[in-house]
Amino acid sequence: MSTPAPVAPARPPQSPALKALHKLGLSRDIDLALHLPLRYEDETRITALSQAREGDCVQVEARVVRSEVSLRPRRQLKVQVDDGSDTCVLRFLNFYPSHQKAFSEGAWVRVRGEVRGGLLGREMVHPSFQPAGAPLPQALTPVYPTVAQLPQAYLRKAVLGGLSRADLSETVPPQAWPEGPQRHWSLRQSLEYLHQPRPEVDLAALEDRSHPAWQRLKAEELLAQQLSQLQARQARDAMRAPVLASAGQGPMAGLHERLLEHLPFALTRAQQRVQAQIAADLQREQPMHRLLQGDVGSGKTVVAALAALRCIEAGWQCALMAPTEILAEQHFRKLVSWLEPLGVHTAWLTGSQRASERRAALASAESGQAHLVVGTHAVIEDKVQFSKLGLVVIDEQHRFGVAQRLALRRKTTRDEQGNELEPHLLMMSATPIPRTLAMSYYADLDVSTIDELPPGRSPIVTKVVHEARREEIVERIAEQVGLGRQVYWVCPLIEESEAVDLRNATETHAQLAAALPGHKVGLLHSRLSVAEKKAVMADFAGAQMAVLVSTTVIEVGVDVPNASLMVIEHAERFGLSQLHQLRGRVGRGAAASACVLMYSTGDAPRLSPAARARLQAMAQTQDGFEIARRDLEIRGPGEFLGARQSGAPLLRFADLATDAPWLEWARTWAPTMLAHQPQLASRHVQRWLGGKSDFVKA
Numbered sequence: 032m033s034t035p036a037p038v039a040p041a042r043p044p045q046s047p048a049l050k051a052l053h054k055l056g057l058s059r060d061i062d063l064a065l066h067l068p069l070r071y072e073d074e075t076r077i078t079a080l081s082q083a084r085e086g087d088c089v090q091v092e093a094r095v096v097r098s099e100v101s102l103r104p105r106r107q108l109k110v111q112v113d114d115g116s117d118t119c120v121l122r123f124l125n126f127y128p129s130h131q132k133a134f135s136e137g138a139w140v141r142v143r144g145e146v147r148g149g150l151l152g153r154e155m156v157h158p159s160f161q162p163a164g165a166p167l168p169q170a171l172t173p174v175y176p177t178v179a180q181l182p183q184a185y186l187r188k189a190v191l192g193g194l195s196r197a198d199l200s201e202t203v204p205p206q207a208w209p210e211g212p213q214r215h216w217s218l219r220q221s222l223e224y225l226h227q228p229r230p231e232v233d234l235a236a237l238e239d240r241s242h243p244a245w246q247r248l249k250a251e252e253l254l255a256q257q258l259s260q261l262q263a264r265q266a267r268d269a270m271r272a273p274v275l276a277s278a279g280q281g282p283m284a285g286l287h288e289r290l291l292e293h294l295p296f297a298l299t300r301a302q303q304r305v306q307a308q309i310a311a312d313l314q315r316e317q318p319m320h321r322l323l324q325g326d327v328g329s330g331k332t333v334v335a336a337l338a339a340l341r342c343i344e345a346g347w348q349c350a351l352m353a354p355t356e357i358l359a360e361q362h363f364r365k366l367v368s369w370l371e372p373l374g375v376h377t378a379w380l381t382g383s384q385r386a387s388e389r390r391a392a393l394a395s396a397e398s399g400q401a402h403l404v405v406g407t408h409a410v411i412e413d414k415v416q417f418s419k420l421g422l423v424v425i426d427e428q429h430r431f432g433v434a435q436r437l438a439l440r441r442k443t444t445r446d447e448q449g450n451e452l453e454p455h456l457l458m459m460s461a462t463p464i465p466r467t468l469a470m471s472y473y474a475d476l477d478v479s480t481i482d483e484l485p486p487g488r489s490p491i492v493t494k495v496v497h498e499a500r501r502e503e504i505v506e507r508i509a510e511q512v513g514l515g516r517q518v519y520w521v522c523p524l525i526e527e528s529e530a531v532d533l534r535n536a537t538e539t540h541a542q543l544a545a546a547l548p549g550h551k552v553g554l555l556h557s558r559l560s561v562a563e564k565k566a567v568m569a570d571f572a573g574a575q576m577a578v579l580v581s582t583t584v585i586e587v588g589v590d591v592p593n594a595s596l597m598v599i600e601h602a603e604r605f606g607l608s609q610l611h612q613l614r615g616r617v618g619r620g621a622a623a624s625a626c627v628l629m630y631s632t633g634d635a636p637r638l639s640p641a642a643r644a645r646l647q648a649m650a651q652t653q654d655g656f657e658i659a660r661r662d663l664e665i666r667g668p669g670e671f672l673g674a675r676q677s678g679a680p681l682l683r684f685a686d687l688a689t690d691a692p693w694l695e696w697a698r699t700w701a702p703t704m705l706a707h708q709p710q711l712a713s714r715h716v717q718r719w720l721g722g723k724s725d726f727v728k729a
């Protein structure tokens with residue numbers, strides 16, 4: 032029987048340093064042992080001042096020649112030292128009497144810091160110091176990731192303590208390791224080596240993490256991630272879900288076929304493929320957990336509608352949830368127009384509706400009279416009860432937290448034998464997940480991809496333009512509007528300066544209204560009430576309004592095919608996937624469409640490299656996968672995923688870009704290990720992810 036690593040005492044942490052340790056997630060010995068250095072400092076040798084080049088971080092031992100408090104250019108302690116080879120000035124801008132005492136004339140000191148070439152010779156600013164002569168350490172000094180309240184020296188001691196106490200027996204079977212130098216490194220050796228490397232090591236290999244000891248740990252981390260996701264999948268497969276297969280007869284039979292007949296378009300090949308994948312899942316006894324990804328405008332809604340119909344045909348209810356009221360309402364309208372003629376009853380549920388309306392919606396969900404319930408977060412509240420919930424569809428799933436997804440899955444139904452049946456779950460996203468991320472963080476999900484746009488879409492021309500050319504852009508808008516086209520103008524909303532942004536948007540609105548006499552220009556922003564927002568959107572969707580100025584980026588998941596020009600002001604402030612989503616609002620009809628990314632550098636002479644990279648990527652490609660890949664490159668997985676949304680603990684050591692071969696290895700090895708050595712596998716997960724693995728199961 033495997034025993035989990037000992038857990039720290041349950042009593043609350045006392046000192047600020049202990050608290051900080053817990054904040055870093057370092058509660059067990061093994062957590063401490065697996066807290067690896069960011070870099071190292073070499074305190075094992077003393078360098079002669081004459082050998083130290085500018086920029087080097089060195090440790091020297093020298094005698095204090097002079098020590099004085101000088102008042103210009105500002106009050107500071109200036110200490111001149113001499114080690115026999117050369118001299119150096121130490122400067123302390125903040126100092127205490129203890130400094131003056133340590134640096135009294137004639138004292139021998141050991142100081143460590145970066146050598147700078149000052150006007151008057153070498154100097155060090157705020158070096159660390161101690162009396163000369165103490166024995167030199169034998170290993171490089173590790174520098175650990177830490178937080179305020181947790182000094183390196185304390186952390187180092189805690190880590191070494193953890194390392195000496197932790198159970199470091201192997202959890203990866205030796206035969207699992209492929210040929211390669213990491214084979215000859217045990218976990219214990221690797222950790223001891225990384226925490227206390229000898230001075231003669233290849234520091235570059237340690238710091239770029241190519242050293243076999245690092246390779247081994249990164250591989251183990253990836254394996255733990257894969258194993259925990261496989262465990263999550265097994266746990267899910269142990270759950271039961273309703274089998275959603277058509278009953279064949281009755282008023283609800285053949286609903287999805289009937290929708291297909293009535294649609295004004297035929298499904299694309301990609302839509303056909305993904306809807307068949309979903310249909311197959313719905314007929315299984317295990318809950319589906321599928322992510323449907325497809326670029327903006329690829330037609331995910333109709334796929335969701337078909338899934339809902341298969342569920343309804345089988346006599347079950349479906350719930351569809353979207354992150355904003357406008358998006359939810361758009362779905363509601365579209366679904367009602369498609370499904371009502373087929374005899375499907377759809378209810379609408381949001382937080383903002385009138386109490387009587389809401390009561391009616393709740394009642395119809397509970398009685399089962401509503402086949403489909405569409406709404407916002409309100410749909411998952413505990414008060415909302417379904418008679419027989421068979422399928423949950425979540426649009427823009429990345430905008431919902433793990434807790435919300437879990438809450439929906441808890442809306443279970445009991446079958447005749449009293450077994451709980453969990454609803455199937457279909458999550459939709461327009462932000463495609465790059466392959467490596469999908470393989471690592473979403474390994475427990477099934478993914479369907481719509482990789483083709485409906486025919487007849489014209490490509491969108493994207494221009495990156497400095498804000499100095501604003502006038503020109505306004506002329507261009509007048510042209511478009513004259514042709515009967517509609518235009519979006521998006522202003523960024525930065526929460527901290529909402530008032531300023533609102534003023535900008537209001538000014539833009541006034542400017543456009545003045546420049547476009549005879550045309551209606553609308554303004555949508557977050558301070559409007561839901562009813563006001565709806566009225567504005569209805570005008571735009573109904574083409575009574577020519578131009579829509581909007582600050583509420585989050586609300587623009589809308590579908591207005593006649594809109595053919597989008598201007599994004601301060602495009603440099605938006606994230607790449609946000610820009611891509613926004614741009615996807617145009618190019619939905621047959622007319623040639625354009626997107627103008629207007630940027631400003633503010634007070635800076637030029638754009639930051641990251642902002643430049645984003646705008647360039649937008650100008651160069653329209654492919655959502657390529658955009659996502661570049662976004663990942665620019666931001667790194669931590670920010671790309673957002674720990675909250677993904678719920679998965681982020682990888683600490685492995686880097687998906689450089690460690691892809693280890694990811695492949697972990698993916699192939701994990702199922703074998705789980706099947707043949709489940710206890711070892713559990714120990715491995717427990718060791719690496721500890722309490723955090725729960726997250727992954729969401």
Ligand code: ADP
Nearest residue numbers: 296297298299327328329330331332333485590
């Ligand atoms: P998204 O994937 O961004 O949610 P939507 O589902 O809103 O995209 O679809 C975008 C537009 O394309 C809608 O107007 C929809 O009716 C239309 N559409 C969907 N599938 C097809 C198709 N196969 N052929 C033509 N138009 C389609």
Ligand code: MG
Nearest residue numbers: 331332426588
């Ligand atoms: Mg959509």
